[in-house]
Amino acid sequence: NAGxxxxxxxxxLKTGQSMTLQCAQDMNHExxxxxxxxxxxxxxxxxxxxxxxxxxxxxxxxxxxxxRSTTEDFxxxxxxxxPSQTSVYFCAxxxxxxxxxxxxxxxxxxxxx
Amino acid sequence: xxxxxxSQPEMSVQEAETVTLSCxxxxxxxxxxxxxxxxxxxxxxxxxxRQEAYKQQNATENRFSVNFQKAAKSFSLKxxxxxxxxxxxxxxxxxxxxxxxxxKLTFGTGTRLQVTL
Numbered sequence: 635n636a637g638x639x640x641x642x643x644x645x646x647l648k649t650g651q652s653m654t655l656q657c658a659q660d661m662n663h664e665x666x667x668x669x670x671x672x673x674x675x676x677x678x679x680x681x682x683x684x685x686x687x688x689x690x691x692x693x694x695x696x697x698x699x700x701x702r703s704t705t706e707d708f709x710x711x712x713x714x715x716x717p718s719q720t721s722v723y724f725c726a727x728x729x730x731x732x733x734x735x736x737x738x739x740x741x742x743x744x745x746x747x
Numbered sequence: 748x749x750x751x752x753x754s755q756p757e758m759s760v761q762e763a764e765t766v767t768l769s770c771x772x773x774x775x776x777x778x779x780x781x782x783x784x785x786x787x788x789x790x791x792x793x794x795x796x797r798q799e800a801y802k803q804q805n806a807t808e809n810r811f812s813v814n815f816q817k818a819a820k821s822f823s824l825k826x827x828x829x830x831x832x833x834x835x836x837x838x839x840x841x842x843x844x845x846x847x848x849x850x851k852l853t854f855g856t857g858t859r860l861q862v863t864l
Contacts, residue, residue: 665850674756676838676854684850692851724792728850732842733799735782736852738792 636660640725640739647715647746655710655742657725665728666708667736670694670721677724683708715746749774751841753855760829761863767814768824768858770839778844781815781822782852787835795837798822800844826860834862 641656659666667682679692681700689700697719699711708727712719722743726736750773760766772781783795798806798815805813810830814823826833839855 667850667852669854674856676751676753676856678854679851682850722790726792726852728852732780732844733797735780735784735794735797735840735842737794741790741792743790 638725638727638737638739640723640742642742643740645742645744647712647744649715649717649746651715653712653715655712655723655725655744657708657710657739658706659708659725659727659737660706661727661729661737662705663727663737664705664730665736666702667692667726667728668698668700668708668710669724669726671724671741672721680710680723712744717746720744720746749776749841749843749853751839751853751855753839753858755858756856757859757861759861759863760826760833762829762831764829765825765827766829766860768826768837768839768860770822770824770855772820772822772839772841774820774841774843776843780842780844781813782840782842783811783813783822783824784838784840784854785833785835786838786857787832792838796824829862831862831864834860836860 638659668680669677683689683702725739728736781798785793810827
C-alpha cells in the first residue's frame, strides 16, 4: 500500500515557467488537498477536492490550478511560476470521516529563480 | 473562520524529561476533531494523536497525551520520557465534523522541539 505519492521531490523552475506537481493516492479516499509550507506560517491550504469532478479554493489559491478527474489523482498546476511560489508543497488525502485526519505525501521542495 | 494558534515557536527538553506543547483554537462549531502532527527533518507529516471534541476523556498514545479543555479551546500535547527521536516540528490542527466543510484541515504555525542529552 503506497499511500499518497507525490512527484517530483525536488524541482527548480525559472520565473514564468509552468509545471504540474503530481499526486496520487491508492486508499480510495474521497478528500484530497494541496498545502504549501513556508517558514513560520505552518501549512496553508491551496486547493481541495471532496470527490472526482469537485474542487474548491483554499486559503492561498492564486497562481495555482487543480482538477480531479479520478478519485486517485489530484495534480497541482503552477501556471506561471513566481519566486513567491518557492515553498514545500504537500498533497494529502482523507476518507470522508473526519476523525481519521489526513495522510500526507512526502512533499515537493520547489524553488523558483 | 477557524484559527489555530501555537504560541511557542521553539521548545527544548532534556532526554527522559516531560514537555508540554501548547495549542489554542478559535471556532464557533461544537463538534470537531483536533490533531497533533509531527514533522521530523525528513519532512514527512506523521499523525501523532487525535481527539474528538465530544469526548471528555483525553486521548493517549503511548508516551503522548493531550490535555483537552473544550471551554478554554485549548489542546496541549504532553510528551513523557522524551527521546532524541522526538526532535521535530509539531503542528496542531483542527477539522470540523460537518460534512460540508469536513474536508479542510487548519494548521497552527508549529513548535520546533529540540531534545538535548
